[in-house]
Amino acid sequence: MSTTRILIADPLEILAAGLRSWLSEAPEMEVVGHAGTGQAVLERLEEGPVDLILMEVSLPGRDGIDTMREVRRHHPAVKVLAYSALTEIEYVNSMLIEGASGYLVKGSSKEELITAIRAVMNDQPYLSPAARESTLHGYDHTQKRMDGEYIGLTEREREIIRLVAQERTNDEIAKALFISVDTVKTHRKHLMTKLNVRSLAGLVKYARDRCWI
Amino acid sequence: MSTTRILIADPLEILAAGLRSWLSEAPEMEVVGHAGTGQAVLERLEEGPVDLILMEVSLPGRDGIDTMREVRRHHPAVKVLAYSALTEIEYVNSMLIEGASGYLVKGSSKEELITAIRAVMNDQPYLSPAARESTLHGYDHTQKRMDGEYIGLTEREREIIRLVAQERTNDEIAKALFISVDTVKTHRKHLMTKLNVRSLAGLVKYARDRCWI
DNA sequence: CCCACAATACCCACTAGAGGGTATTTTTCG
DNA sequence: CGAAAAATACCCTCTAGTGGGTATTGTGGG
Numbered sequence: 001m002s003t004t005r006i007l008i009a010d011p012l013e014i015l016a017a018g019l020r021s022w023l024s025e026a027p028e029m030e031v032v033g034h035a036g037t038g039q040a041v042l043e044r045l046e047e048g049p050v051d052l053i054l055m056e057v058s059l060p061g062r063d064g065i066d067t068m069r070e071v072r073r074h075h076p077a078v079k080v081l082a083y084s085a086l087t088e089i090e091y092v093n094s095m096l097i098e099g100a101s102g103y104l105v106k107g108s109s110k111e112e113l114i115t116a117i118r119a120v121m122n123d124q125p126y127l128s129p130a131a132r133e134s135t136l137h138g139y140d141h142t143q144k145r146m147d148g149e150y151i152g153l154t155e156r157e158r159e160i161i162r163l164v165a166q167e168r169t170n171d172e173i174a175k176a177l178f179i180s181v182d183t184v185k186t187h188r189k190h191l192m193t194k195l196n197v198r199s200l201a202g203l204v205k206y207a208r209d210r211c212w213i
Numbered sequence: 214m215s216t217t218r219i220l221i222a223d224p225l226e227i228l229a230a231g232l233r234s235w236l237s238e239a240p241e242m243e244v245v246g247h248a249g250t251g252q253a254v255l256e257r258l259e260e261g262p263v264d265l266i267l268m269e270v271s272l273p274g275r276d277g278i279d280t281m282r283e284v285r286r287h288h289p290a291v292k293v294l295a296y297s298a299l300t301e302i303e304y305v306n307s308m309l310i311e312g313a314s315g316y317l318v319k320g321s322s323k324e325e326l327i328t329a330i331r332a333v334m335n336d337q338p339y340l341s342p343a344a345r346e347s348t349l350h351g352y353d354h355t356q357k358r359m360d361g362e363y364i365g366l367t368e369r370e371r372e373i374i375r376l377v378a379q380e381r382t383n384d385e386i387a388k389a390l391f392i393s394v395d396t397v398k399t400h401r402k403h404l405m406t407k408l409n410v411r412s413l414a415g416l417v418k419y420a421r422d423r424c425w426i
Numbered sequence: 427c428c429c430a431c432a433a434t435a436c437c438c439a440c441t442a443g444a445g446g447g448t449a450t451t452t453t454t455c456g
Numbered sequence: 457c458g459a460a461a462a463a464t465a466c467c468c469t470c471t472a473g474t475g476g477g478t479a480t481t482g483t484g485g486g
Contacts, residue, residue, distance in 0.1 A: 011298070012228075012231075012320055013320070014232065014235060015227060016231070018231030019227065019230075021231065085224070107226070109226070156464095157462095165418075167410060167411045167415050170443075179463085180464075183465060185443080185444085186463085186465075192444080198380045198444090199444080200443080201379070204413075204414045205378075205421060369432075370432095382472070383473075384471095392434070395435050395436055396433070396434050398435095399434075401474085402475075402476095405474085
Protein backbone atom coordinates (compact mmCIF):
# COMPACT_ATOMS: atom_id res chain seq x y z
CA MET A 1 0.00 0.00 0.00
CA SER A 2 1.38 3.38 -0.93
CA THR A 3 1.51 6.35 1.37
CA THR A 4 -1.50 8.65 1.62
CA ARG A 5 -0.33 12.25 1.38
CA ILE A 6 -2.67 14.44 3.38
CA LEU A 7 -3.16 18.19 3.22
CA ILE A 8 -5.08 19.78 6.06
CA ALA A 9 -7.12 22.84 5.15
CA ASP A 10 -8.00 24.64 8.35
CA PRO A 11 -7.43 28.12 9.73
CA LEU A 12 -5.60 26.73 12.77
CA GLU A 13 -2.08 25.46 12.36
CA ILE A 14 -2.27 23.74 15.73
CA LEU A 15 -4.92 21.46 14.28
CA ALA A 16 -2.38 20.22 11.76
CA ALA A 17 -0.05 19.46 14.64
CA GLY A 18 -2.80 17.52 16.38
CA LEU A 19 -3.50 15.63 13.21
CA ARG A 20 0.16 14.74 12.73
CA SER A 21 0.24 13.45 16.26
CA TRP A 22 -2.89 11.37 15.82
CA LEU A 23 -1.81 9.95 12.49
CA SER A 24 1.56 8.88 13.80
CA GLU A 25 -0.02 5.54 14.56
CA ALA A 26 -1.27 5.10 11.02
CA PRO A 27 2.01 4.40 9.24
CA GLU A 28 0.61 4.66 5.75
CA MET A 29 -0.55 8.25 6.26
CA GLU A 30 1.54 11.35 6.09
CA VAL A 31 0.56 14.98 6.63
CA VAL A 32 2.32 16.80 3.84
CA GLY A 33 1.01 20.28 4.42
CA HIS A 34 -1.23 22.79 6.07
CA ALA A 35 -3.26 25.50 4.34
CA GLY A 36 -5.06 28.14 6.34
CA THR A 37 -7.21 29.51 3.53
CA GLY A 38 -8.94 28.23 0.43
CA GLN A 39 -6.49 30.15 -1.67
CA ALA A 40 -3.58 28.46 0.08
CA VAL A 41 -5.12 25.07 -0.66
CA LEU A 42 -5.21 25.75 -4.38
CA GLU A 43 -1.67 27.08 -4.37
CA ARG A 44 -0.40 24.07 -2.47
CA LEU A 45 -1.98 21.69 -4.96
CA GLU A 46 0.09 23.26 -7.73
CA GLU A 47 3.29 22.63 -5.84
CA GLY A 48 3.22 18.92 -5.32
CA PRO A 49 1.13 15.78 -5.18
CA VAL A 50 -1.59 15.40 -2.55
CA ASP A 51 -3.87 12.39 -2.21
CA LEU A 52 -6.43 13.67 0.24
CA ILE A 53 -7.51 17.01 1.67
CA LEU A 54 -9.10 17.30 5.08
CA MET A 55 -11.19 20.38 4.39
CA GLU A 56 -12.82 22.67 6.92
CA VAL A 57 -16.05 24.28 5.64
CA SER A 58 -15.44 27.54 7.45
CA LEU A 59 -12.36 29.02 5.87
CA PRO A 60 -11.68 32.73 5.62
CA GLY A 61 -11.91 34.27 2.16
CA ARG A 62 -12.78 31.45 -0.20
CA ASP A 63 -14.56 29.03 2.09
CA GLY A 64 -14.56 25.25 2.01
CA ILE A 65 -17.56 24.95 -0.28
CA ASP A 66 -16.11 27.25 -2.90
CA THR A 67 -12.68 25.69 -2.58
CA MET A 68 -14.22 22.25 -2.96
CA ARG A 69 -15.63 23.28 -6.32
CA GLU A 70 -12.27 24.57 -7.52
CA VAL A 71 -10.46 21.46 -6.36
CA ARG A 72 -12.95 19.29 -8.25
CA ARG A 73 -12.51 21.33 -11.38
CA HIS A 74 -8.73 21.54 -11.47
CA HIS A 75 -7.62 18.49 -9.50
CA PRO A 76 -10.28 15.83 -9.95
CA ALA A 77 -8.02 13.05 -8.71
CA VAL A 78 -7.57 14.57 -5.27
CA LYS A 79 -10.01 13.22 -2.73
CA VAL A 80 -11.58 15.56 -0.24
CA LEU A 81 -12.91 14.68 3.18
CA ALA A 82 -14.93 17.52 4.67
CA TYR A 83 -13.94 18.19 8.26
CA SER A 84 -16.01 20.67 10.23
CA ALA A 85 -17.90 21.19 13.46
CA LEU A 86 -20.95 22.28 11.48
CA THR A 87 -23.49 19.52 11.03
CA GLU A 88 -26.32 21.49 9.49
CA ILE A 89 -27.86 19.87 6.48
CA GLU A 90 -27.04 22.73 4.15
CA TYR A 91 -23.29 22.42 4.67
CA VAL A 92 -23.23 18.63 4.51
CA ASN A 93 -25.28 18.68 1.33
CA SER A 94 -23.26 21.45 -0.24
CA MET A 95 -19.96 19.70 0.32
CA LEU A 96 -21.22 16.36 -0.94
CA ILE A 97 -22.84 17.91 -3.99
CA GLU A 98 -19.61 19.75 -4.76
CA GLY A 99 -17.83 16.42 -4.71
CA ALA A 100 -16.55 15.64 -1.23
CA SER A 101 -16.00 11.94 -0.57
CA GLY A 102 -17.21 12.23 2.98
CA TYR A 103 -18.04 14.46 5.90
CA LEU A 104 -16.21 14.01 9.16
CA VAL A 105 -17.45 15.95 12.15
CA LYS A 106 -14.81 17.77 14.13
CA GLY A 107 -14.74 16.34 17.58
CA SER A 108 -14.58 12.81 16.24
CA SER A 109 -12.16 10.47 17.94
CA LYS A 110 -8.77 9.51 16.60
CA GLU A 111 -10.15 6.12 15.64
CA GLU A 112 -13.01 7.58 13.63
CA LEU A 113 -10.64 9.95 11.88
CA ILE A 114 -8.38 7.14 10.77
CA THR A 115 -11.33 4.98 9.77
CA ALA A 116 -12.76 7.81 7.69
CA ILE A 117 -9.51 8.50 5.87
CA ARG A 118 -9.01 4.82 5.09
CA ALA A 119 -12.56 4.51 3.82
CA VAL A 120 -12.25 7.48 1.53
CA MET A 121 -8.92 6.27 0.16
CA ASN A 122 -10.65 2.98 -0.66
CA ASP A 123 -13.28 4.89 -2.64
CA GLN A 124 -15.91 4.37 0.00
CA PRO A 125 -17.79 7.48 1.07
CA TYR A 126 -17.66 8.24 4.77
CA LEU A 127 -20.18 10.20 6.80
CA SER A 128 -19.94 10.82 10.54
CA PRO A 129 -23.08 9.75 12.39
CA ALA A 130 -24.13 13.36 12.91
CA ALA A 131 -23.63 14.16 9.22
CA ARG A 132 -25.55 11.06 8.18
CA GLU A 133 -28.30 12.04 10.57
CA SER A 134 -28.43 15.44 8.88
CA THR A 135 -28.78 13.98 5.42
CA LEU A 136 -31.55 11.69 6.63
CA HIS A 137 -33.51 13.81 9.08
CA GLY A 138 -32.09 17.28 8.69
CA TYR A 139 -35.33 18.64 7.41
CA ASP A 140 -37.70 16.93 9.79
CA HIS A 141 -37.90 19.59 12.42
CA THR A 142 -37.31 22.62 10.32
CA GLN A 143 -39.89 22.95 7.59
CA LYS A 144 -36.96 23.06 5.18
CA ARG A 145 -37.14 21.69 1.70
CA MET A 146 -36.49 17.97 1.57
CA ASP A 147 -35.21 17.90 -1.98
CA GLY A 148 -31.88 19.20 -0.77
CA GLU A 149 -31.32 20.90 -4.06
CA TYR A 150 -28.14 22.86 -3.98
CA ILE A 151 -28.69 26.38 -5.04
CA GLY A 152 -25.66 28.58 -5.24
CA LEU A 153 -25.77 32.23 -4.34
CA THR A 154 -24.68 34.79 -6.87
CA GLU A 155 -21.84 37.19 -6.22
CA ARG A 156 -24.26 40.06 -5.70
CA GLU A 157 -26.30 38.02 -3.27
CA ARG A 158 -23.16 37.26 -1.30
CA GLU A 159 -22.39 40.96 -1.11
CA ILE A 160 -25.87 41.65 0.17
CA ILE A 161 -25.91 38.90 2.77
CA ARG A 162 -22.55 40.04 4.09
CA LEU A 163 -23.86 43.54 4.55
CA VAL A 164 -27.16 42.60 6.16
CA ALA A 165 -25.26 40.34 8.54
CA GLN A 166 -23.14 43.33 9.48
CA GLU A 167 -26.21 45.10 10.82
CA ARG A 168 -26.65 47.33 7.80
CA THR A 169 -30.16 48.40 6.89
CA ASN A 170 -31.51 48.06 3.37
CA ASP A 171 -31.20 51.79 3.00
CA GLU A 172 -27.53 51.81 3.93
CA ILE A 173 -26.82 48.90 1.61
CA ALA A 174 -28.58 50.62 -1.27
CA LYS A 175 -26.48 53.74 -0.77
CA ALA A 176 -23.27 51.74 -0.43
CA LEU A 177 -23.84 49.79 -3.63
CA PHE A 178 -25.46 52.65 -5.56
CA ILE A 179 -28.64 50.72 -6.21
CA SER A 180 -32.27 51.15 -5.25
CA VAL A 181 -33.67 50.00 -1.92
CA ASP A 182 -36.13 47.91 -3.89
CA THR A 183 -33.30 46.00 -5.49
CA VAL A 184 -31.81 45.27 -2.10
CA LYS A 185 -35.20 43.98 -0.98
CA THR A 186 -35.41 41.76 -4.04
CA HIS A 187 -32.00 40.26 -3.30
CA ARG A 188 -33.01 39.65 0.30
CA LYS A 189 -36.14 37.87 -0.85
CA HIS A 190 -34.11 35.64 -3.13
CA LEU A 191 -31.62 34.94 -0.33
CA MET A 192 -34.33 33.96 2.12
CA THR A 193 -35.94 31.69 -0.43
CA LYS A 194 -32.70 30.04 -1.49
CA LEU A 195 -31.47 29.52 2.05
CA ASN A 196 -34.92 28.69 3.28
CA VAL A 197 -34.85 30.89 6.34
CA ARG A 198 -37.62 32.87 7.96
CA SER A 199 -35.87 36.08 8.84
CA LEU A 200 -32.70 38.06 9.08
CA ALA A 201 -31.53 35.76 11.86
CA GLY A 202 -31.17 32.86 9.45
CA LEU A 203 -29.17 34.96 7.01
CA VAL A 204 -26.82 36.07 9.77
CA LYS A 205 -26.19 32.51 10.92
CA TYR A 206 -25.47 31.35 7.39
CA ALA A 207 -23.06 34.20 6.74
CA ARG A 208 -21.32 33.56 10.05
CA ASP A 209 -20.90 29.84 9.35
CA ARG A 210 -19.34 30.53 5.99
CA CYS A 211 -16.96 33.08 7.47
CA TRP A 212 -18.41 35.85 5.38
CA ILE A 213 -18.56 38.19 8.35
CA MET B 214 11.41 25.81 38.08
CA SER B 215 8.47 23.52 38.74
CA THR B 216 6.29 21.98 36.09
CA THR B 217 3.32 23.93 34.75
CA ARG B 218 0.29 21.65 34.67
CA ILE B 219 -1.97 22.75 31.84
CA LEU B 220 -5.62 21.95 31.26
CA ILE B 221 -7.00 22.69 27.81
CA ALA B 222 -10.65 23.68 27.71
CA ASP B 223 -11.82 23.33 24.14
CA PRO B 224 -14.54 21.37 22.37
CA LEU B 225 -11.99 19.65 20.14
CA GLU B 226 -9.86 16.90 21.57
CA ILE B 227 -7.51 17.08 18.61
CA LEU B 228 -6.56 20.55 19.74
CA ALA B 229 -5.23 19.06 22.94
CA ALA B 230 -3.15 16.67 20.85
CA GLY B 231 -1.78 19.60 18.87
CA LEU B 232 -0.98 21.44 22.05
CA ARG B 233 0.84 18.44 23.51
CA SER B 234 2.86 18.21 20.35
CA TRP B 235 3.76 21.89 20.38
CA LEU B 236 4.61 21.95 24.05
CA SER B 237 6.92 18.97 23.77
CA GLU B 238 9.71 21.47 23.22
CA ALA B 239 8.87 23.37 26.40
CA PRO B 240 10.07 20.86 28.98
CA GLU B 241 8.59 22.65 31.97
CA MET B 242 5.05 22.42 30.61
CA GLU B 243 2.77 19.44 30.74
CA VAL B 244 -0.73 19.03 29.39
CA VAL B 245 -2.55 17.23 32.17
CA GLY B 246 -6.02 17.15 30.74
CA HIS B 247 -8.65 18.07 28.22
CA ALA B 248 -12.15 19.34 28.96
CA GLY B 249 -14.67 19.74 26.18
CA THR B 250 -17.23 21.77 28.13
CA GLY B 251 -17.30 24.33 30.91
CA GLN B 252 -18.84 21.73 33.18
CA ALA B 253 -15.99 19.34 32.47
CA VAL B 254 -13.49 22.05 33.37
CA LEU B 255 -15.03 22.52 36.81
CA GLU B 256 -15.18 18.78 37.40
CA ARG B 257 -11.56 18.30 36.37
CA LEU B 258 -10.44 21.02 38.78
CA GLU B 259 -11.91 19.03 41.66
CA GLU B 260 -9.92 15.97 40.71
CA GLY B 261 -6.38 17.21 40.82
CA PRO B 262 -4.09 20.20 40.69
CA VAL B 263 -3.93 22.40 37.61
CA ASP B 264 -1.76 25.48 37.24
CA LEU B 265 -3.14 27.00 34.08
CA ILE B 266 -6.20 26.63 31.93
CA LEU B 267 -6.15 27.42 28.23
CA MET B 268 -9.78 28.42 27.90
CA GLU B 269 -11.80 28.73 24.72
CA VAL B 270 -14.55 31.37 24.93
CA SER B 271 -16.96 29.38 22.79
CA LEU B 272 -17.78 26.29 24.79
CA PRO B 273 -21.07 24.43 24.57
CA GLY B 274 -23.35 24.71 27.58
CA ARG B 275 -21.60 26.87 30.10
CA ASP B 276 -19.35 28.97 27.89
CA GLY B 277 -15.87 30.27 28.58
CA ILE B 278 -17.02 33.53 30.12
CA ASP B 279 -19.34 31.84 32.59
CA THR B 280 -16.79 29.15 33.34
CA MET B 281 -14.15 31.81 33.91
CA ARG B 282 -16.31 33.34 36.64
CA GLU B 283 -16.79 29.97 38.36
CA VAL B 284 -13.08 29.16 38.18
CA ARG B 285 -12.27 32.53 39.78
CA ARG B 286 -14.76 31.93 42.55
CA HIS B 287 -13.83 28.39 43.48
CA HIS B 288 -10.23 28.07 42.34
CA PRO B 289 -8.67 31.52 42.57
CA ALA B 290 -5.11 30.17 42.38
CA VAL B 291 -5.59 28.66 38.94
CA LYS B 292 -4.48 30.97 36.17
CA VAL B 293 -6.52 31.19 33.03
CA LEU B 294 -5.32 32.16 29.59
CA ALA B 295 -8.19 32.80 27.23
CA TYR B 296 -7.67 31.06 23.90
CA SER B 297 -10.11 31.79 21.14
CA ALA B 298 -10.41 32.82 17.52
CA LEU B 299 -12.80 35.59 18.52
CA THR B 300 -11.12 38.96 18.80
CA GLU B 301 -14.13 41.18 19.29
CA ILE B 302 -13.80 43.65 22.09
CA GLU B 303 -16.77 42.30 24.03
CA TYR B 304 -15.23 38.87 24.47
CA VAL B 305 -11.74 40.13 25.27
CA ASN B 306 -13.16 42.55 27.82
CA SER B 307 -15.48 39.98 29.32
CA MET B 308 -12.74 37.44 29.85
CA LEU B 309 -10.33 39.95 31.32
CA ILE B 310 -12.96 41.42 33.60
CA GLU B 311 -13.86 37.95 34.78
CA GLY B 312 -10.25 37.44 35.71
CA ALA B 313 -8.32 35.93 32.79
CA SER B 314 -4.58 36.57 32.91
CA GLY B 315 -4.38 37.00 29.18
CA TYR B 316 -6.01 36.52 25.84
CA LEU B 317 -4.29 34.44 23.20
CA VAL B 318 -5.74 34.41 19.74
CA LYS B 319 -6.17 31.01 18.17
CA GLY B 320 -4.03 30.85 15.11
CA SER B 321 -1.03 32.15 17.00
CA SER B 322 2.27 30.44 16.35
CA LYS B 323 3.86 27.85 18.58
CA GLU B 324 6.34 30.45 19.74
CA GLU B 325 3.67 32.93 20.75
CA LEU B 326 1.78 30.21 22.59
CA ILE B 327 4.82 29.28 24.65
CA THR B 328 5.67 32.92 25.26
CA ALA B 329 2.14 33.61 26.45
CA ILE B 330 2.05 30.68 28.84
CA ARG B 331 5.43 31.61 30.31
CA ALA B 332 4.35 35.21 30.73
CA VAL B 333 1.15 34.27 32.51
CA MET B 334 2.96 31.85 34.81
CA ASN B 335 5.29 34.71 35.73
CA ASP B 336 2.28 36.83 36.69
CA GLN B 337 2.59 39.00 33.63
CA PRO B 338 -0.62 39.47 31.67
CA TYR B 339 -0.41 38.49 28.02
CA LEU B 340 -2.49 39.81 25.16
CA SER B 341 -2.12 38.74 21.54
CA PRO B 342 -1.66 41.70 19.20
CA ALA B 343 -5.20 41.33 17.87
CA ALA B 344 -6.63 41.25 21.38
CA ARG B 345 -4.60 44.24 22.44
CA GLU B 346 -5.77 46.04 19.33
CA SER B 347 -9.33 45.28 20.34
CA THR B 348 -8.92 46.72 23.82
CA LEU B 349 -7.34 49.84 22.37
CA HIS B 350 -9.29 50.48 19.20
CA GLY B 351 -12.17 48.08 19.34
CA TYR B 352 -14.69 50.82 19.55
CA ASP B 353 -13.24 53.19 16.98
CA HIS B 354 -15.17 51.98 13.97
CA THR B 355 -18.28 50.75 15.61
CA GLN B 356 -19.93 53.53 17.57
CA LYS B 357 -19.75 51.19 20.54
CA ARG B 358 -19.34 52.47 24.06
CA MET B 359 -15.74 53.13 24.96
CA ASP B 360 -16.17 52.60 28.68
CA GLY B 361 -16.11 48.85 28.09
CA GLU B 362 -18.28 48.35 31.11
CA TYR B 363 -19.11 44.72 31.50
CA ILE B 364 -22.81 44.22 31.83
CA GLY B 365 -24.02 40.73 32.42
CA LEU B 366 -27.21 39.44 30.92
CA THR B 367 -29.88 38.04 33.16
CA GLU B 368 -31.12 34.49 32.80
CA ARG B 369 -34.35 35.67 31.24
CA GLU B 370 -32.46 37.82 28.77
CA ARG B 371 -30.39 34.81 27.78
CA GLU B 372 -33.54 32.82 27.15
CA ILE B 373 -34.88 35.60 24.96
CA ILE B 374 -31.70 36.10 22.93
CA ARG B 375 -31.48 32.35 22.29
CA LEU B 376 -34.98 32.34 20.92
CA VAL B 377 -34.67 35.43 18.75
CA ALA B 378 -31.45 33.99 17.33
CA GLN B 379 -33.38 30.87 16.44
CA GLU B 380 -35.58 32.87 14.10
CA ARG B 381 -38.51 33.05 16.50
CA THR B 382 -40.75 36.09 16.34
CA ASN B 383 -41.67 38.09 19.42
CA ASP B 384 -45.11 36.61 19.22
CA GLU B 385 -43.83 33.05 19.22
CA ILE B 386 -41.50 33.80 22.09
CA ALA B 387 -44.29 35.36 24.12
CA LYS B 388 -46.45 32.28 23.63
CA ALA B 389 -43.60 29.92 24.42
CA LEU B 390 -42.72 31.67 27.68
CA PHE B 391 -46.30 32.55 28.63
CA ILE B 392 -45.59 36.26 28.81
CA SER B 393 -46.82 39.31 26.93
CA VAL B 394 -45.36 40.39 23.61
CA ASP B 395 -44.63 43.72 25.23
CA THR B 396 -42.42 42.02 27.77
CA VAL B 397 -40.48 40.29 25.04
CA LYS B 398 -40.01 43.65 23.37
CA THR B 399 -38.76 45.13 26.62
CA HIS B 400 -36.21 42.35 27.01
CA ARG B 401 -35.06 42.86 23.44
CA LYS B 402 -34.61 46.55 24.08
CA HIS B 403 -32.50 45.81 27.13
CA LEU B 404 -30.46 43.26 25.20
CA MET B 405 -29.72 45.64 22.37
CA THR B 406 -28.71 48.36 24.79
CA LYS B 407 -26.51 46.09 26.88
CA LEU B 408 -24.81 44.50 23.91
CA ASN B 409 -24.76 47.76 22.03
CA VAL B 410 -26.02 46.42 18.75
CA ARG B 411 -28.27 48.04 16.19
CA SER B 412 -30.53 45.20 15.23
CA LEU B 413 -31.39 41.54 15.40
CA ALA B 414 -28.25 40.76 13.43
CA GLY B 415 -26.05 41.82 16.32
CA LEU B 416 -28.00 39.69 18.75
CA VAL B 417 -27.67 36.66 16.51
CA LYS B 418 -23.92 37.06 16.15
CA TYR B 419 -23.48 37.39 19.90
CA ALA B 420 -25.57 34.32 20.62
CA ARG B 421 -23.68 32.34 17.97
CA ASP B 422 -20.29 33.32 19.35
CA ARG B 423 -21.26 32.25 22.84
CA CYS B 424 -22.55 28.91 21.56
CA TRP B 425 -26.05 29.69 22.74
CA ILE B 426 -27.57 28.55 19.47
C1' DC C 427 -36.41 48.00 56.35
C1' DC C 428 -35.18 50.01 52.24
C1' DC C 429 -32.89 49.98 47.75
C1' DA C 430 -31.66 48.03 43.54
C1' DC C 431 -32.72 45.02 40.23
C1' DA C 432 -35.32 41.73 37.56
C1' DA C 433 -39.39 40.69 35.35
C1' DT C 434 -43.50 42.01 33.97
C1' DA C 435 -46.66 45.06 31.03
C1' DC C 436 -48.43 48.94 28.85
C1' DC C 437 -48.45 53.62 26.07
C1' DC C 438 -47.23 55.94 21.58
C1' DA C 439 -45.02 56.58 17.09
C1' DC C 440 -42.38 55.30 13.33
C1' DT C 441 -39.49 52.38 10.34
C1' DA C 442 -37.85 48.32 8.53
C1' DG C 443 -38.73 44.04 6.90
C1' DA C 444 -41.46 40.21 4.88
C1' DG C 445 -44.25 38.45 1.12
C1' DG C 446 -46.69 38.64 -3.13
C1' DG C 447 -46.44 40.27 -7.63
C1' DT C 448 -44.35 42.03 -12.48
C1' DA C 449 -40.94 43.80 -15.65
C1' DT C 450 -36.75 45.59 -17.84
C1' DT C 451 -32.01 45.34 -19.16
C1' DT C 452 -27.68 43.17 -19.21
C1' DT C 453 -24.68 39.31 -19.02
C1' DT C 454 -23.43 34.73 -19.65
C1' DC C 455 -23.16 30.54 -21.89
C1' DG C 456 -24.15 26.71 -24.92
C1' DC D 457 -27.48 33.86 -32.14
C1' DG D 458 -30.96 32.66 -28.72
C1' DA D 459 -32.13 31.01 -24.10
C1' DA D 460 -31.24 31.29 -19.32
C1' DA D 461 -29.68 33.61 -15.52
C1' DA D 462 -28.53 37.81 -13.01
C1' DA D 463 -29.24 42.36 -11.68
C1' DT D 464 -32.06 45.91 -11.66
C1' DA D 465 -36.51 48.34 -10.13
C1' DC D 466 -41.15 49.06 -9.23
C1' DC D 467 -46.15 47.90 -7.40
C1' DC D 468 -48.90 46.64 -3.22
C1' DT D 469 -49.93 45.22 1.67
C1' DC D 470 -49.20 43.98 6.22
C1' DT D 471 -46.62 42.61 10.10
C1' DA D 472 -42.70 42.80 12.94
C1' DG D 473 -39.33 45.36 14.99
C1' DT D 474 -37.19 49.66 16.81
C1' DG D 475 -37.12 53.53 20.13
C1' DG D 476 -38.89 56.50 23.54
C1' DG D 477 -41.49 56.58 27.57
C1' DT D 478 -43.76 54.91 32.36
C1' DA D 479 -45.16 51.67 35.93
C1' DT D 480 -46.07 47.65 38.87
C1' DT D 481 -44.68 43.63 41.35
C1' DG D 482 -41.57 40.55 43.58
C1' DT D 483 -37.06 39.37 45.25
C1' DG D 484 -32.63 39.45 47.24
C1' DG D 485 -28.85 41.98 49.56
C1' DG D 486 -27.04 45.26 52.67
